Amino acid sequence: MFGLFSGCFEALLRKEELHVLLIGLDKAGKTTLLERLKTLYTDLPGLEADKVLPTVGLNLAHFQALGIPLLCWDVGGAAGLRGIWSKYYGECHAVVFVVDGADRGRFEEAKAALDRALADPDLYGAPLLVLANKHDVVGAASPADMAEVFGLVQLSEMRPCSMQAVTARTGEGVKAAVQWLVENIKKSQRSELIRRRMLAQ
Ligand SMILES: Nc1nc2c(ncn2[C@@H]2O[C@H](COP(=O)(O)OP(=O)(O)OP(=O)(O)O)[C@@H](O)[C@H]2O)c(=O)[nH]1
Ligand SMILES: [Mg+2]
Structure with a gap:
């Protein structure tokens, strides 16, 4: 029986476009990543x-990735633009938070921006992928160190979470990141929540 339901759900996901929101501080590399995805x-x-x-x-x-249509939203990360992020929370299936892994001086600011975003009830249960971008830069922090700084273990109590290293400039690590996203959106009950919300509009 479960197989039948999960098969139907899988079929629905194949037709529906899944929404992924890219956020993070200015200069983290979100738009470079978006262009690399294209x-x-x-x-x-x-x-x-x-x-x-x-x-x-x-x-x-x-x-399309792994047979699933995706729509990525990339919004500006400058301090004065971060208020716009929340307009997209209600309809995104997953969040990608991009960090400049080579800019340790801004990790605290990035962590504060991430915590503020995740405190919004509209992001309830949304899978979170934190990307340690600019992995090509000598001296960039390792994903393990960044997972510690960003408190991934604590965050994963509330939602599926992962920290992965990428280089948006070259595409290194990007396909693995997309695979994690698709797999975790498929498993997430949030998709059903968003579908109901959209049908109700
Ligand atoms: N070395 C290196 N530089 C990168 C990488 N990704 C992005 N950059 C550089 O980082 C700078 C900022 O990139 P953007 O993609 O504009 O950053 P953003 O997060 O979209 O910034 P906002 O639009 O202001 O929020 C640019 O100079 C990029 O070339 C990367 O993987 N490696
Ligand atoms: Mg940008």
């Missing part, structure tokens, strides 16, 4: 890293 998963290559500008509004990428 290059890896669509026929139209994304912008080269040196063409990417700071984000003021919203950037989007639609693509």
